Amino acid sequence: MSLVFVAQMINLIANVLTILVIAWAILSWFMSPYHPLREALDRVVEPMLAPIRRVLPAMGGVDLSPMILIIAIEIVASILSRLILSMAIH
Numbered sequence: 001m002s003l004v005f006v007a008q009m010i011n012l013i014a015n016v017l018t019i020l021v022i023a024w025a026i027l028s029w030f031m032s033p034y035h036p037l038r039e040a041l042d043r044v045v046e047p048m049l050a051p052i053r054r055v056l057p058a059m060g061g062v063d064l065s066p067m068i069l070i071i072a073i074e075i076v077a078s079i080l081s082r083l084i085l086s087m088a089i090h
Helices: 003-030 036-055 065-089
Strands: none
Touching (some): 003 036, 003 065
């Protein structure tokens, strides 16, 4: 397995996670929390949001944790991909 493939997989996983977080945020506005799709998304997204919510202060009813999670996912994926690709070059 080449390191380029590993970097591409990291980016793919980051993109899928980002889409899941966005879908979770949109569906949380109008779909019942007991809907099977919402429950499935909650099982994936909530464990990643919980640590952010513990640190992030309350913003008067506005939940910024999904946005922070998306930024964190993109930063981590970018750093990991660059590290792996730099190893492939050397």
